[in-house]
Amino acid sequence: xxxxxxxxxxxxxxxxAFGRAQKIKKRDRxxxxxxxxxxVKNTLDSTLQKYVSxxxxxxxLHRFYYExxxxxxxxxxxKKSLGALDWGRKQINRxxxxxxxxxxxxxxxxIILKQTYGRISSVLYQIxxxxxxxxxxxxxxxxxxxxxxxxxxxxxxxxxxxxxSSLMRLLTNxxxxxxxxxxxxxxxIVGDMALExxxxxxxxxxxxxxxxxxRPHEKRNVIEQQGFIALRYLxxxxxxxxxxxxxxxxxxxxxxxxxxEIQSEFKGDIIAVENKTDIRGGxxxxxxxxxxxxxxxxxxxxxxxxxLS
Numbered sequence: 001x002x003x004x005x006x007x008x009x010x011x012x013x014x015x016x017a018f019g020r021a022q023k024i025k026k027r028d029r030x031x032x033x034x035x036x037x038x039x040v041k042n043t044l045d046s047t048l049q050k051y052v053s054x055x056x057x058x059x060x061l062h063r064f065y066y067e068x069x070x071x072x073x074x075x076x077x078x079k080k081s082l083g084a085l086d087w088g089r090k091q092i093n094r095x096x097x098x099x100x101x102x103x104x105x106x107x108x109x110x111i112i113l114k115q116t117y118g119r120i121s122s123v124l125y126q127i128x129x130x131x132x133x134x135x136x137x138x139x140x141x142x143x144x145x146x147x148x149x150x151x152x153x154x155x156x157x158x159x160x161x162x163x164x165s166s167l168m169r170l171l172t173n174x175x176x177x178x179x180x181x182x183x184x185x186x187x188x189i190v191g192d193m194a195l196e197x198x199x200x201x202x203x204x205x206x207x208x209x210x211x212x213x214x215r216p217h218e219k220r221n222v223i224e225q226q227g228f229i230a231l232r233y234l235x236x237x238x239x240x241x242x243x244x245x246x247x248x249x250x251x252x253x254x255x256x257x258x259x260x261e262i263q264s265e266f267k268g269d270i271i272a273v274e275n276k277t278d279i280r281g282g283x284x285x286x287x288x289x290x291x292x293x294x295x296x297x298x299x300x301x302x303x304x305x306x307x308l309s
Contacts, residue, residue, distance in 0.1 A: 001156030004054035004142075008047070010128035013138035014121055017043040034100050037116055037256030041096035044120070048089040051134060052082050054119050056142075062149060064233035072144075073137050081130035081137075088127040108271045126233045145190040151205040152308045154193070157227065157262065159246035159255050160211030162241045163275040165189075168208045168292035171301070186210060186223050188230050195305045204308065207234065213250075214258040231266050237307050238262065239271045239300070245276040252283060269307050273300060 008016065022292040026032035058066065058075060069075055089260030147153075156164045158159040172191025189208040194201050209227035215221070220228070231238065240259050244252055263270060274281065278290040287303065289296035 002056055002141055004138045005050055005227065007051055007131050007138055009135075010121075010124040011132055012046065013124055013131075015046060016047070017120075018117065025046075030103055030286050033103045033113045036113065037099045037103065039209070040117070040120060041093060042090050044124075045089055048085050048092075050161075052089075055082060055134075055137075056120055059142050063234070064147070064229055066230040067233065068126040068144060068226065069141075071222055072140055072227070077133070078137060081133050084127045084130040085134070088123050091123045092120050095123065095146065105136075130193055143187065145188045145207075147188075147190060147207070147234065148205055149234075151203070153234060154204055154206045154239055154308075155230060155234065155236050155268075156206065156208045156239045156241065157212060157231065158241035159213065159248055159250045159258065161250075162211070162255070163248075163291050164208050164211070164241055167239075167241065167275070168206065170291055170294070170297055172206045188226055193301075195301060195308075202308075204304070205236075207236070212258055214254040214261070231262065235268060237304060238266065238268050239304070240270055240272045240291070242272060242274045242284060242286060243276050244281070245272050245279040247276060249281060271300070271303055271307065 012053060019042040020043055021036040024032060026035060055078070056065075058069075058079070061069070066075070069078065094248045095116060099112060099119075102112045102116075106112060151187045156167060158164055168189065168191055172193045185212065191206045191208075195204055195207050196202075206232060209230045210223045212224050212227050217228070240253070240262060242255050243250070244260070247250065259270075259272060272284075272286040273289050273296070274284045274286040275289050275291060277288045277295060278293045280290050287296060287300060290302055291297075
């Protein structure tokens with residue numbers, strides 16, 4: 001989603017900077033020392049600057065991504081680590097500039113070179129924990145879904161194991177993991193669905209959010225929270241899936257309570273469907289579907305097309 005370069009550790013950065021400087025050879029010893037310090041300074045300055053600028057600006061982030069970053073990474077921690085890198089970059093520039101001045105006016109420039117290298121190394125080791133944190137953050141950001149905020153969107157919601165992933169596979173090009181244990185889907189999954197209407201083919205964006213439970217918001221885990229921020233900040237049609245066969249392991253009453261909560265809290269259009277009707281159907285008045293037999297899938301697609309037209 002964002003092109004953030006791999007964040008190196010302090011040791012890796014020092015190997016990179018000192019390795020480049022080591023290759024510099026000049027006849028004049030002072031000129032060589034100055035060039036080495038300048039090379040280390042420029043390498044670290046540009047690399048740390050790329051790290052800081054590579055992360056998105058929090059002021060311009062869509063509210064969904066802002067909340068997602070905060071849940072998974074901690075916005076304050078992220079800002080603190082980026083600030084630490086910028087501090088380190090400025091400190092290294094100051095140390096290097098002072099080292100260059102000292103080399104120019106003193107005789108024992110080899111000792112000055114070693115002292116300058118030592119001070120620069122010390123600064124990098126001071127921010128090493130922030131480098132490690134940002135590399136971990138980069139890996140998490142890479143896995144975040146890309147969501148087109150301008151595209152017609154369908155959000156599939158419901159309890160764990162009600163068949164969201166199976167329906168996602170039937171409707172879109174996405175390949176979500178399907179398993180019988182709770183919270184198989186641990187993040188928002190995005191797929192595209194083609195719908196035909198009188199104006200031709202339309203591309204619809206379909207989001208599968210992690211399973212939600214009927215419980216107070218403060219007791220919801222990180223996986224559930226991702227689902228709720230998608231419902232809160234991504235406007236679109238909600239397809240709420242009920243498993244009235246109870247093979248999901250959750251009471252029908254609890255599933256209906258969750259549906260009522262979503263209907264009252266989020267004002268978007270909602271299609272409620274009863275899945276797994278190949279096992280048992282008729283427990284609700286909702287649209288009947290079966291991801292196993294394909295029952296009702298065409299009717300659901302048509303209803304989605306009507307609601308989004």
